[in-house]
Amino acid sequence: MTAVHTDSARVGQNVFTASAAFEAIGTRHHLIATRPETLGAAISIARDLLSELDAAVSRFRPDSEVSALARQRGARDATALVSPVFAASLAAALRTARLTDGLVDPTVGGAVIASGYDADLAVVRARTGPDCATAQPTVPGPVSVPLQVPGWRSVELDQALRRVRVPVGTVLDLGASAKAWAADTIAVRLAASLDGGFLVNLGGDLAVSGDLPADGWQVAVEGTAGEVRQVVAGHGQAFATSSTGRRTWTQDGRPRHHIVDPRTGHTAVAVWEQVTCAGATAVEANAASTAAVVLGLEAPAWLEARGIPARLDPTGGGAVLTTPGWPQPGASGRSAA
Amino acid sequence: MSTPRNPLSLARRWTAGALLASTLGAGAVGVHLAQDQGIATAGASASTSGSGAGTSGTSSPGSAAGSSSSDSSGSSFSAVPRVSPATGSAQSSTSGS
Numbered sequence: 001m002t003a004v005h006t007d008s009a010r011v012g013q014n015v016f017t018a019s020a021a022f023e024a025i026g027t028r029h030h031l032i033a034t035r036p037e038t039l040g041a042a043i044s045i046a047r048d049l050l051s052e053l054d055a056a057v058s059r060f061r062p063d064s065e066v067s068a069l070a071r072q073r074g075a076r077d078a079t080a081l082v083s084p085v086f087a088a089s090l091a092a093a094l095r096t097a098r099l100t101d102g103l104v105d106p107t108v109g110g111a112v113i114a115s116g117y118d119a120d121l122a123v124v125r126a127r128t129g130p131d132c133a134t135a136q137p138t139v140p141g142p143v144s145v146p147l148q149v150p151g152w153r154s155v156e157l158d159q160a161l162r163r164v165r166v167p168v169g170t171v172l173d174l175g176a177s178a179k180a181w182a183a184d185t186i187a188v189r190l191a192a193s194l195d196g197g198f199l200v201n202l203g204g205d206l207a208v209s210g211d212l213p214a215d216g217w218q219v220a221v222e223g224t225a226g227e228v229r230q231v232v233a234g235h236g237q238a239f240a241t242s243s244t245g246r247r248t249w250t251q252d253g254r255p256r257h258h259i260v261d262p263r264t265g266h267t268a269v270a271v272w273e274q275v276t277c278a279g280a281t282a283v284e285a286n287a288a289s290t291a292a293v294v295l296g297l298e299a300p301a302w303l304e305a306r307g308i309p310a311r312l313d314p315t316g317g318g319a320v321l322t323t324p325g326w327p328q329p330g331a332s333g334r335s336a337a
Numbered sequence: 338m339s340t341p342r343n344p345l346s347l348a349r350r351w352t353a354g355a356l357l358a359s360t361l362g363a364g365a366v367g368v369h370l371a372q373d374q375g376i377a378t379a380g381a382s383a384s385t386s387g388s389g390a391g392t393s394g395t396s397s398p399g400s401a402a403g404s405s406s407s408d409s410s411g412s413s414f415s416a417v418p419r420v421s422p423a424t425g426s427a428q429s430s431t432s433g434s
Contacts, residue, residue, distance in 0.1 A: 009428065201429045205431075215424040217428055220427035222430045234420060236396030245433065308417060
């Protein structure tokens with residue numbers, strides 16, 4: 001069990017929140033409760049779900065349900081009866097694919113592996129050489145293994161029976177949406193069982209529930225190096241950021257990041273260093289931010305047409321773009337952009 | 338609305354805080370009193386269905402305050418309220434993963 005670090009903060013006259021930070025599923029998480037006495041129970045609820053999620057959808061655990069499905073051979077299709085968490089995560093991934101017209105596709109796992117991301121990121125970086133933590137324009141390039149994206153429409157999910165069918169050899173990559181789904185689900189569970197308000201931040205996918213602080217939740221947009229670029233106030237919105245500058249490695253000397261364009265099977269061109277979106281849920285915010293990275297230059301118009309407040313940071317610097325509904329950087333006096 | 342501190346309530350909360358701190362191990366620095374002052378409450382609880390959209394002072398996934406959409410499983414994005422400029426220090430952060 002990893003350590004849990006707790007803290008408290010004063011957010012108004014005689015008003016305090018309690019927070020906890022801990023690591024799980026390979027990333028760092030942050031919980032805030034407006035009623036400090038609920039924090040211990042909130043941590044337990046969050047960690048229980050994350051443990052189930054890891055066992056269900058981790059590509060890097062040979063005993064996970066995703067890995068077992070990918071190993072099936074012989075028949076034309078691979079089928080499995082899956083856990084409730086797997087079924088719900090896959091449902092979220094398929095909804096993400098519908099929302100984005102397939103720009104975010106859970107069947108890109110094989111392409112992600114072909115681009116070199118076939119193990120925990122630390123292992124990949126150790127094997128392939130220095131990472132590219134500083135965002136650089138990433139262009140598609142040749143890879144040594146043929147790419148294959150079966151497409152999200154080839155996935156069948158019977159949620160009532162929890163039965164999954166995919167073309168044999170399909171590697172599902174639910175990473176783009178599973179963490180966001182977990183943030184939403186934990187937030188709902190906390191508000192349903194505990195008093196007060198909650199902010200659930202799972203590795204940057206952020207959902208809230210229950211009572212809102214009087215001034216809303218103050219949320220920072222972090223840059224690639226962890227620097228605060230802007231602070232905004234959310235009043236019930238979820239937030240997500242997709243980055244081409246953080247989860248990076250090299251393959252045959254070329255920079256790679258973890259977001260694959262399912263239309264090409266290649267690493268998406270890094271027009272944006274990162275895109276931050278607000279959404280009604282973390283799943284929707286994450287779907288929008290990931291799709292924006294895939295879309296590149298078309299992203300601002302696509303986001304605006306869907307009414308999604310967003311901030312887009314170009315790769316290599318330059319003027320930050322925002323869509324309607326997102327405060328201009330600097331308007332709060334807290335933006336470094 | 339501010340309410341006078343109740344000594345019994347204070348004692349109960351500190352006890353709860355001490356119990357919590359003792360279970361969290363290293364790094365725990367304890368918790369503090371919380372009063373409802375400054376917390377907007379409307380008495381509503383979160384829902385999983387997206388109903389309750391627009392309820393002032395509460396939030397839940399699928400029902401961001403001011404949201405008017407109930408399409409939590411469909412093929413279009415739900416409406417999202419405008420994001421406001423910050424009014425205080427950051428409490429948490431969103432970052433790329």
